[in-house]
Amino acid sequence: QKEVEQNSGPLSVPEGAIASLNCTYSDRGSQSFFWYRQYSGKSPELIMFIYSNGDKEDGRFTAQLNKASQYVSLLIRDSQPSDSATYLCAVNTNAGKSTFGDGTTLTVKP
Amino acid sequence: DGGITQSPKYLFRKEGQNVTLSCEQNLNHDAMYWYRQDPGQGLRLIYYSQIVNDFQKGDIAEGYSVSREKKESFPLTVTSAQKNPTAFYLCASSPRVALEQYFGPGTRLTVT
DSSP states (O other): OOEEOOOOOOOOETTTSSSEEEEEEOTTTTTEEEEEEOOSOOOOOEEEOOOOSSSEEEETEEEEEEETTEEEEEEESOGGGGOEEEEEEEEEETOOOOEEEOEEEEEEEE | OOOOEOOOOOOEEETTEEEEEEEEEEOSEEEEEEEOOOTTTTEEEEEEEETEEEEOTTOOTTTEEEOSSBBOOEEEEOOOTTSOOEEEEHHHHHHHHEEEOEEOOEEEEEOO
């Protein structure tokens, strides 16, 4: 079992729809959780981080964390073609070890 | 401008040669990281450093070495012992360990 697993994708949604990206992790000692967006050929850029159970909203993005279920998700509302990218889930322990999932590729169709 | 720089953007080497990838940050971040990304895959942690003069192995450290003599700099050496060195190498920094990371533009290394 991988330490961090994401939807295998690819995920395709129409413009204006909600895109839902999911991630599960195996290390119960994980303390901080991140979503990064990576355009083809570029380096990842931070979208959201979440440390506590519940929801965290930032503009069109909402991150959700459930530590009991070892599950973190990212919702993108009003999806735009410019949101088309690969989304990486990352999980950190307090010791500093950082583990990334393999990513989910999202395509938003006009 | 604050940020993370990596050089060069593209690097070509012959098999059997060691090569050093540069990573510099002026964000005053304590922690720095090196990752490798292969096509269609996520990032795999090579080494990370929480503070100057200290670093830890990640998941795939074999065939790589690092140093952290200055807060701003975290160079990665890909040695001839690394069996499949061709990849996209990404450096990142964070204010301190376990916080959000900010990435440099990456170096694409090709070894033939």
